[in-house]
Amino acid sequence: MTLDLLQVLASLLAGIAVIILLTAKYRVHAFFALFLACFVTGLCVQLPVAGIIAAMKEGFGNIMRSLGFIIVLGTTLGVLLEHSGSTRVMAASILRLVGERYAALAMNITGIIVGLPVFCDSGYIVLSGLNQSLARRTRTPVVIMAASLASGLYAMHCLIPPHPGATAAAGVIGADFGRLILMGILVAVPAALVGCWWAHIAGRKIPAAPQEADTAAATEAGPAPSAGMAFMPVVVPIILIAAGAFTGAGEGAAGWRRIWQILGDPVAALSVGVLLAFAGIRRDKRQAAGALLQEAVEKAGGILVITGAGGAFGAVLAATRLGPLISEALPLGSLGLLFPFLVAALLKTAQGSSTVAIITAASIVQPLLPALGLNSPTGQLLCILSLGAGSMTLSHANDSYFWVISRFSGLEMKTMLKVYSVATLWMGLTSLAIVYILSLFLQY
Template sequence: MTTDLIQVLIALLAGIGVIILLTAKYRVHALFALFLACFVTGLVVQLSVADIITAMKDGFGNIMKSLGFIIVLGTTLGVLLEHTGSTRVMAAFILKIVGERYAAVAMSLTGFIVGLPIFCDSGYIVLSGLNQSLAKRTGISVVIMSVSLATGLYAVHCLIPPHPGATAAAGTIGADFGKLMLMGIGVAIPAAIAGGWWAHYAGKKIPVVQQAETSEAANSPAPPVWLAFLPVAVPILLIAIGAFTNIEKTTNGTLRFFHTLGDPVLALSVGVLLAFAGGRGWNKTTTGKLLGEAAEKAGGILVIIGAGGAFGAVLAAAKIGEHVSAAVPLGSFGIVFPFLLAALLKTAQGSSTVAIITAASIVQPLLPALGLDSDMGRILCILALGGGSMTLSHANDAYFWVISKFSGLEMRIMLKVYSIATLWMGLVTLLVVYLLSLFLL
């Protein structure tokens, strides 16, 4: 290896080490960990402080420009669906269709659908009361029920925009947002099935004492089924139309209109307006409180994503990708490399979002060497990163403890059932993405 390659590898490892050490051991907020990693990496490759700061500003700004409104609107949609009781209505409807005998499948499916606009930890907290109630009523082990719900939520959280990891990776790598969302849904389905299968297989042998029901919103007014699903279904439909219509080649006014509405910012805005229709008794106090809560929640996500963009810009300025691709035959790794990188980061520091943002920054300049420098290649790369960011969730993951706390499951059971379920989910995702790459690349 040349001196330049050794130097950039040391810089890369130093930056990743700073992120893992600060976030995993010292519990430093990911924003500051990524901020410091920018300087560590840049200084090791002998960039000037001025060049590092310029790259960080450019990277942060570019990510905000492309993703800021999407994250804010997606977060707002989730907050409003929780408040109006739409999540509970969707869950009850799915259970009615599937039947109590398949309550675990119903909870997995509920997690999958509810998880499209709502982050996995929030979705689990909102649905935990219903989950406990169904476990008690059906006699199905709370382990099976809880892990089925958790993995349904987790599959979409790691793979599908507007969740922060996949959204940030799309901005960093430059993938089409709408196509990524639709393909992500297709890949997330087998991942969720794998998680639910392991929950049933491993959980049926573990008897657990049921907790008392904790649902606080069971008697509150809720929208009709069609209105509960509408804020989720309409944006997905609009984004799908936008992704697969070419506005430059059509003169049809209706198609052009729907293509414009298919912009993720406008599509999510429509979803937010429809979510308001699912509630009653709106007033300026309630509305202001909910919108303020959404803005504050989105702000915490945006600063992490922006810092990830800054880190990626520093890596680009250091030309790490060029040095690595010139010395290592990355083409033989293909789609497996982004998966392994994200899995390593996820297992080491716990956050799926930090794992996929960091890995995307590293992989972006390597796309030509990996054979993924095409529209479809970028999408498959992000899905591989998402699969890696699932693998595997254990005690350093905040979501792990949300599930444990709200389900009353001790750590031994969580590791045996939930953590192994996330391993299966990641491996199944890698297999599906690899098979897709054989036909689409």
């Protein structure tokens, strides 16, 4: 058994090494890295090629069945909000509410709200022009403004569906999407605020005048929707999902409960959000709807193949009997929620992508859930949140989002490492602490 365990662990490490080497050093698309890792891991444990392919097909298909619509609809919602100018309207509304004195906090809150449906890199590019303008107007160091906005977007990106990492992890581990979104918000908001706090602490020590940056993509002119129309595509789906999560529906349930249950399904809720986002687009721009939907599908396609490849890798790992062997040999029960955090943090720090880190870590952790004591529905949710916390920790020079922030804010790498990278470390540790606190109050 010891020999078998060592062989399986060596195979797993070989697969992880392939993923890190191809994505971090050679910049190979994550789909192909995960695809090759399936064969490397499977062949190292002497699985037949036909068995590896069969497992990959099953894993890929299962993920697509449960996540495909959610990823496409979530991506579409984000594209429509960017195109309509809703993201800038939300930022301006929050700034008026909070006041220019707290401009950095306003941008952090904007990042939290915009980051629900919009990917962190896209959201930062869209809002960077407003962020720079506020930095000049309020004489706030641009590093504080940049790290505050980036932290809000990043927290949502790592922890909450329909973002690809959390969505794929939920599919691999088998968690309820509605509850994951709601619990993820409870974890992500404090983490984002901690990032804003650290930006103030560290940014004050770095004298940096606001600099001009290439913000052409963020300064689209023209009328924008009202504040109500801007917020509705984000707020309404969350309300529907929350209602669905807490409304029981059975054979004898009342008709209105069944309606809430249907509308609370993430696919239905996101569909409503997409329709509301369409309503916020100016009539003279609606003829571009076909191009927008094409853009959304193209963006979603890249995410879908990565997510599916992650499911395929997880299926191959399951075929190696990794879970039973490790659980018999190691006292994983004493690690609990710390183990998924450490696995995701190691992968994130090594190869840079939060999405790849959480998908790979979820595939490793899934067969170990019984040994970790996380095999209940609530335990699975907490496990995914722990994985998300690890996937934040930490962002540095091998992360593409790191360079998006640096480029669009005109910040040097040294400044980014001192402020933003350390902020992501605090965010990850804060998220893990909150997950532990939640576990004390929840039976799992």
